[in-house]
Amino acid sequence: MTTLNRSRETSKRAAVARESALSVKWARRREVAQEVFRNPLTVLGLIIIGLFFLMALAAPLLTEANTPDPYQSPRDWSNISVPPGEAGHVLGTDATGGDVLYGIIWGSRLSLQLSLTVVGFTLVFGTIVGSIAAMRGGRLDNLLMRVVDVFLSIPELIFALAIAAVLGPSFRNIILALAAVFWVKYARIVRGEIIRIKQAEYVAAAKVTGDSTWNIYRKDVLPNAVSPLVVQATLDMGNVVLIGATLSFIGLAQAGLTEWGAMVSAGQSGLLAGEWWLSTFAGLAIVLWALAFNLVGDGLRDVLDPKTEGR
Amino acid sequence: MTLLSGSLAADFGGTTDAVVALHGVKVHYPVKEGVLQRVTGQVRAVDGVDLSGPRGQTLGLVGESGCGKTTLGRVIAGLVAPTGGDIWVDVDATQHSEIERLRGVATEDRSPEDQASWKSLESNHRLGSMSRDKQSRYRRNCQVVFQDAFSSLNPRQLVRDIVGRPLRVHKEASGEDLDRRVIELLERVGLDSQHLLRFPHQFSGGQRQRISIARALALNPEFVILDEPTSALDVSVQAQILNLLVDLQKDLGLTYLFITHDLGVVQHMSDRIAVMYLGQIAEYGPTADVFNSPLHPYSRILRDSNPTLEDSLDTVKWDLSGTVPNPVNPPQGCRLHPRCPVARAECGWSIDDVLTDAERNTPVVFETISRVERKSDFRATVSFSEPEQAKKFAKRIGSLAAHEALEQPIRLDDKLVEVSFNEVSEAQLQQLKDGRWSSCTRTQNLGALPEL
Numbered sequence: 001m002t003t004l005n006r007s008r009e010t011s012k013r014a015a016v017a018r019e020s021a022l023s024v025k026w027a028r029r030r031e032v033a034q035e036v037f038r039n040p041l042t043v044l045g046l047i048i049i050g051l052f053f054l055m056a057l058a059a060p061l062l063t064e065a066n067t068p069d070p071y072q073s074p075r076d077w078s079n080i081s082v083p084p085g086e087a088g089h090v091l092g093t094d095a096t097g098g099d100v101l102y103g104i105i106w107g108s109r110l111s112l113q114l115s116l117t118v119v120g121f122t123l124v125f126g127t128i129v130g131s132i133a134a135m136r137g138g139r140l141d142n143l144l145m146r147v148v149d150v151f152l153s154i155p156e157l158i159f160a161l162a163i164a165a166v167l168g169p170s171f172r173n174i175i176l177a178l179a180a181v182f183w184v185k186y187a188r189i190v191r192g193e194i195i196r197i198k199q200a201e202y203v204a205a206a207k208v209t210g211d212s213t214w215n216i217y218r219k220d221v222l223p224n225a226v227s228p229l230v231v232q233a234t235l236d237m238g239n240v241v242l243i244g245a246t247l248s249f250i251g252l253a254q255a256g257l258t259e260w261g262a263m264v265s266a267g268q269s270g271l272l273a274g275e276w277w278l279s280t281f282a283g284l285a286i287v288l289w290a291l292a293f294n295l296v297g298d299g300l301r302d303v304l305d306p307k308t309e310g311r
Numbered sequence: 312m313t314l315l316s317g318s319l320a321a322d323f324g325g326t327t328d329a330v331v332a333l334h335g336v337k338v339h340y341p342v343k344e345g346v347l348q349r350v351t352g353q354v355r356a357v358d359g360v361d362l363s364g365p366r367g368q369t370l371g372l373v374g375e376s377g378c379g380k381t382t383l384g385r386v387i388a389g390l391v392a393p394t395g396g397d398i399w400v401d402v403d404a405t406q407h408s409e410i411e412r413l414r415g416v417a418t419e420d421r422s423p424e425d426q427a428s429w430k431s432l433e434s435n436h437r438l439g440s441m442s443r444d445k446q447s448r449y450r451r452n453c454q455v456v457f458q459d460a461f462s463s464l465n466p467r468q469l470v471r472d473i474v475g476r477p478l479r480v481h482k483e484a485s486g487e488d489l490d491r492r493v494i495e496l497l498e499r500v501g502l503d504s505q506h507l508l509r510f511p512h513q514f515s516g517g518q519r520q521r522i523s524i525a526r527a528l529a530l531n532p533e534f535v536i537l538d539e540p541t542s543a544l545d546v547s548v549q550a551q552i553l554n555l556l557v558d559l560q561k562d563l564g565l566t567y568l569f570i571t572h573d574l575g576v577v578q579h580m581s582d583r584i585a586v587m588y589l590g591q592i593a594e595y596g597p598t599a600d601v602f603n604s605p606l607h608p609y610s611r612i613l614r615d616s617n618p619t620l621e622d623s624l625d626t627v628k629w630d631l632s633g634t635v636p637n638p639v640n641p642p643q644g645c646r647l648h649p650r651c652p653v654a655r656a657e658c659g660w661s662i663d664d665v666l667t668d669a670e671r672n673t674p675v676v677f678e679t680i681s682r683v684e685r686k687s688d689f690r691a692t693v694s695f696s697e698p699e700q701a702k703k704f705a706k707r708i709g710s711l712a713a714h715e716a717l718e719q720p721i722r723l724d725d726k727l728v729e730v731s732f733n734e735v736s737e738a739q740l741q742q743l744k745d746g747r748w749s750s751c752t753r754t755q756n757l758g759a760l761p762e763l
Contacts, residue, residue, distance in 0.1 A: 021469060024508045201463035204390055205526065208455045209477040210447065223467045 035303045042299025048292035056108040063102050071106055071258050073098030081275050092277040094266055096256070100278055103258040104285050110171065110259050111289055114244045115237045118178045123233050125179075126186020133187065134194035135217060145191070151184040157243055164252045171253045174244050182236060189232060193225035200224075227304035231297055238293030245286050260286045319595055319740055319748050320399075321411055324365035324583050327404040330453075330534040330566045331387055332363040334414065337395035338382050342639060352639045356382045358590035359396070361740070363407075364534065369560065369567040371581030371598065373574060373613065377635055379590040381458070384536050384570045388455045389438070398438040400449050406432060451481065454527035458539035460519035464511035470497070470522055471507045477529040496525040500555060517548035524555065534566045541576060553579060574617050578602060583746075586610045589638060589646045592740055595748040606749035606760055608651050627763060633671065643688055645738035645752050653761045656715035657752050659735040662691045665708050673707055676700045681726075689718075690731040698725050 036042055055062070059070075066074045076089070076097040084092040084100075091100035133144040151159070160177040167173035197203060198221065206216045245261025247253070253262045260282045267278030320332045337360075339353040357379040364370050364387075374380045385391040387398065399410060413421065413429045421429065433440040438449065454477075457463035464473055475493045478484045484492050494504045500521040511519055520540060527535055537556065541549040553576065559565060569580050577584055577598070584601050586594040586609060594607035605611040608629065615628040633650045636642055642649050644659010649667065651658065662685060669677040679700040685691040695701040705721045705728050708714055713732070714721075722729035740750040743758065753761045 021471065021508055024469065028510065201457040201459055202465040204385070205455065205457060205463050205523075206465070206476070207390055208388055208450070209480050209526075210450050211476065211480045215480075219468070220465050224465070 032303060036299055039299045039302065041295045045292040045295030045299065048288055049296065052108050052289060052292070053112070055105055056112045059105050059109050062105055063099075066102070071110065072256050073100075073102045073106075073258055081270060083275075084277050091281050092275075094263075094278045095270060095275075098256070100263075100281055103263050104260070104281060106258040107260045107263065107282070107285065108289075110257070111241045111244075111285075114171075114175055114178070115240045117175050118182055118240045118244075119233050119236050121179045122183040122236070123186055123229065126183040126188075127190050127229065129183065130187035130190025131194060131217070131222070134191040134198070135213070135221075141191075144187070148184045148187050151181065152188070156181050156239075157246060160243055160247060161250075161252075164247050169252045169254065171248070171257060171259060174247050174252055177247070178240055178244060182240065185232060185236075186229065189228050190225055193228060194221055197221050197224050231301040231305050234293055234300055235297035238290035238297070242286065242290045260289075317411065317742070318361040319585075319592060319742075320361040320363050321407060322595070322742075322746060322748070323363055323404055323407070324368055324370070325746075326365040326367065328366040329363040329402055329407065330366050330400070332399040332402050332407060332410075333360055333387070333396065334399065334410075335396035336360045336362075336383070336386060336393045336398065338379070338386060338391060339394045355590050355638050355641060357386065357393070358638075358641070360587075360590075360592055362585055362592065362595075364566055364568055365583070366533075366566050367564055368582040369569050369580050371577035371584035372568060372570045372587060373572065373577050373584055374587035375572055375613075375635065377638075378587045379638075380570050380572075380587050381538055383587070384455070384538050384568060387568065388453055388536050389450055390455075399432075399436045400438055400441070400445075402436050406436065451477075451530045452532050453534045453536065454530065454532040455536045455538060456520070456523050456527050456540045459543055460516050460523055461511075461543070463523055464519060466511055469508050469510060473511070474522060474525045474529060477526065481530060483530070492529075493525075496529055497522075499528065499559075500525045501551075515548075516544050517551060520544065520548075520552050521555070524552075524559070528559070528563070531563075532565070534568070536568045536570070538570045539572070540569075542571065542573060549576070556580070574602075574613055586613065589636065589641055591646060591750065592748070593647065593750050595740070596746055600747060604760070606743055606747055606754050607647075607751045608653050608754075608760065609647050609751075611760060612652075629763065636667075643737070644735040645750065647751075652763055653753060654712050655753060655761075656712075656733070657735065657756065658716075659738065659752070660713040660716040660732050661688045662730060662732070663688070664713055665711070665730065666693075668711060668713075669704060669707065673703065676704050676707065680704075686731075687734070689734050691729075693728045693730065695726045695728070701726050701728050704728055 059065075066072055073094070076087075076093060076099065078097070079087040079089065079093055080097045081095050082089050082093045084090060086092070089099055089101070091104065093099055129144055133141040160181045163177035163180055164173050167176060203216060203220050206220050245259070245264070248257065248259045248261035249265040251265065253259050263282035264279045264286070267275070267282065271279055318334070320334050323329050336357055337355070338357040339355050341350040342352040342354060343349065344351045360383060372380045372383065382391060386393050399407070402410065409428060410432055413425055413432075416425060435441065435445065438446065441449070471490060471493050474496055475484070475489045478489055478492055490507065494507060497503055497506055502518065502521055502525070506514075511522070514522065523540075540556070541552050544552060556567070557580070560567060567580070569577060571577050581598045583596065584598050585592050586601070586607060588609050594601060594605065594610045596606070601610055602614060605614060612629045612631050615630070629652055631650045632652070636646070636649060640663065642659065642664060643661040645651070648654040648658035648660070649664050662683070666677075666683070669680070679696045680693055681696045682694040683691055684694070693704065695704065701723060705723045708721060708730065716732045718731045718733045738750045738752050740748050741755055742748050743755065749755065751760075
C-alpha cells in the first residue's frame with residue numbers, strides 16, 4: 001500500500017517536473033542574455049544593429065522606391081552635387097543627382113543581404129566540412145585540412161578580389177566570392193572544437209550508454225562547439241560588409257549601385273572639389289555597421305567563450 | 312621454488328564465475344613522425360595483461376599515473392579497441408579451462424571437436440566475435456563511472472536527460488515513466504526529485520559523482536568500472552561516495568573494477584588487487600595479503616608511499632628512484648629494475664639502462680658519446696670523442712648495480728667502451744603461492760620479497 005502511494009507520489013512529481021523542463025532551459029538562456037546586456041558597449045552595438053535592421057526593413061516606407069531598379073538612386077538632374085540640407089536632399093546628392101540618403105537606406109538592404117547570405121552559407125558549409133573532418137579523422141581529415149590551409153594561406157581580401165574579378169563585376173558575384181572565401185574559418189574552428197570535445201569524458205560516457213555516433217554528435221559534440229561559432233559569425237557579419245565594400249569600391253559591383261562601398265568610390269572624385277558628403281556618409285555607414293557587429297561579437301565572446309579572448 | 316602454472320586470467324578469486332577474463336590484452340598506439348606520418352614506434356600503454364573480474368567481487372587496479380590502468384579500464388568497457396589479445400565475457404571456470412587448453416593448441420593442430428568447441432566459445436563469449444546481440448548485452452551490463460565528475464557530465468544537458476539517457480537509448484522508458492525511473496535512480500544515490508531539472512554546473516563535486524553513478528546504474532548493470540571515482544573529490548566527500556558504492560554493491564550484487572592510484576581507498580574497497588606498472592601487472596593477490604606482505608618491490612613502494620599514523624621515524628620506507636621510463640621502449644627483463652631499490656644482476660640490465668643513466672647523472676659524459684654500435688639490446692660498443700670520458704663512463708657502470716649483470720668485464724680501448732650484459736628474457740607474472748602472483752624475478756627466485 002505504501003509502495004503504491006509512494007510510486008503515485010513519484011509520478012506526480014515527475015509530471016510537474018516535465019512541465020518545467022522547458023522553462024529551466026529558457027531560464028538558463030535568459031541568464032546568458034542578461035549577462036550579455038550587462039556590457040554597455042554590447043548594448044550600444046545592439047542598438048546600432050537594430051537601427052540598421054529597421055532601416056533596411058522599412059526602406060520602401062522611408063523613401064519612395066525607385067523604378068525599375070530600387071537599388072539605383074532616383075536622379076534629380078536639376079540638383080547635381082548639392083550639399084546636405086539643400087533642395088530637399090537631407091544628405092545632399094551625388095554627381096548624377098542621386099539622393100545620398102536614399103542610397104544609404106537602400107544600401108543597408110544590400111549590406112544585410114550580403115552579410116546574411118554569406119555568413120549563413122559559410123557557417124553551415126564550414127560546420128559541415130569541419131564536422132566531417134573531425135568526426136572521421138584520418139586521411140579525409142588530412143585532405144580537407146590541407147584544402148583549408150591553401151585557402152587560409154591567401155589573404156581573404158586578395159582571394160575574394162581574384163574570384164570576383166574572374167566572375168565579372170556584379171553584386172551577386174561579390175556574394176559568391178565572399179562565400180567561397182569565408183567558410184574555411186568555420187571549418188577550422190569547428191574541427192578544433194570537436195577534436196577537443198571528443199576527448200571529454202562526457203563523450204566517452206555517451207558511448208558507454210550505447211548511443212549512436214550521430215546522436216552523440218547532435219547531443220554532446222555540436223551543442224558544446226557552438227559558442228565560438230556564434231562569436232565568429234557575429235564578427236563576420238561586420239567583416240563581410242567591410243570586404244564587400246572594398247570590392248565594390250574598386251569597381252566590382254554594377255555602376256551606380258546603392259552599395260556603400262560603391263558610393264564611397266563614386267564620391268572620391270568630388271572630394272577635391274569640396275564635395276565631401278557622398279564619401280563621408282557612405283563611409284560612416286560602413287564604419288558604424290562593422291563597429292556595431294564587432295562590439296556585439298566581443299561582448300558575446302566575453303560571455304560565451306572567455307578563454308579565446310583576444311584571438 | 313616450484314611455480315604453479317597457468318595464467319592470471321585463470322584466477323577467479325575463489326569464485327567459479329568471471330564477468331570478464333582478459334588474455335594477453337595489448338593496446339599499442341603508433342608513434343608517427345614527419346610529414347608522411349611514418350610509424351616510428353609503438354607506445355605500449357597496455358602490454359600483455361591477463362586478468363579476471365570475479366563475479367560479485369571488487370577487483371582493485373592500482374598503479375601510478377600513466378601505467379595504463381585507465382586504458383585497460385577503457386578496453387574492458389569497449390571504449391578502446393585492444394590491438395592484441397582476447398577479452399572473454401561471462402565465462403565460468405569450466406569454460407575458462409577449456410579456453411586455456413585450446414589456446415595451448417595451435418589452430419592447425421586442433422581436432423575437429425576442438426575447433427567446434429573453440430568456435431562456439433568464441434561466438435558466445437569473445438568480445439569482437441560475439442553476435443551483435445550478445446555484444447550489446449555485454450555493453451549494457453558493463454557501465455563506467457568516470458574520474459572527473461566535472462567533465463563526465465555534458466554541461467548542456469539537464470540531470471534528467473543525463474541520467475535518463477541510457478534508458479532512452481535502449482528504449483526502456485520515455486515520457487513520464489522516464490522521469491519516474493530517473494527520480495528513483497537519483498533517490499538511490501542520495502539525491503532527489505528536486506535535482507531533476509538542474510544543469511551539472513549547479514552541483515558540487517560529490518553530487519556530480521552521484522549523478523554519474525546514477526547514470527551508470529540506469530540499465531541495472533552487473534559490472535561497473537569505477538575509474539578513479541573519488542580522486543577529484545575532497546577527503547570527506549570521498550568517504551561518502553565510497554560508502555555509497557559499497558552499499559550499492561551489497562544491495563545490487565554488483566561486480567566492481569576499481570581503478571585508482573590511492574592505496575588507502577583500494578584497501579577499503581577491494582577483495583583483490585592487481586598492481587600495474589608500465590602496462591603490465593606486477594602483482595596480484597587478496598588485498599590484505601598484498602598490503603601486509605607484498606611480493607613485488609613496486610607494491611611495497613606504493614604501500615610505503617602512503618604515510619600512516621603507525622609510522623615511526625625509523626620505519627624503513629622503500630622508495631623509487633628516477634622517473635617513469637618511456638613506454639615506447641620499456642626496460643628489458645623486469646620493467647621496474649632501473650628504479651628498483653633491490654634490483655640485482657638477474658633483473659635485466661641492458662645497454663639502454665647505462666645510456667639512460669649517463670644521460671641523467673653524468674651529462675658531460677653523455678654529451679661526448681659519438682656513436683653507439685649495438686649488437687643487441689645487451690651488447691654494444693660505445694665510442695667517445697675523448698678517452699677521458701670513456702674512462703669515466705666505464706667507471707660509472709662499475710659503480711652501478713648493473714655491473715653485476717655484466718657478461719664479461721668492460722673492455723676499455725682508448726675511445727671505445729665495449730659493454731656486454733647477460734641476456735635476460737622478459738619477466739613473467741607467476742603464481743608463487745595460492746592466489747599470490749608476482750612478476751618480480753628476484754622474489755620468484757627467493758620465494759619471498761628480497762631484503763633492502
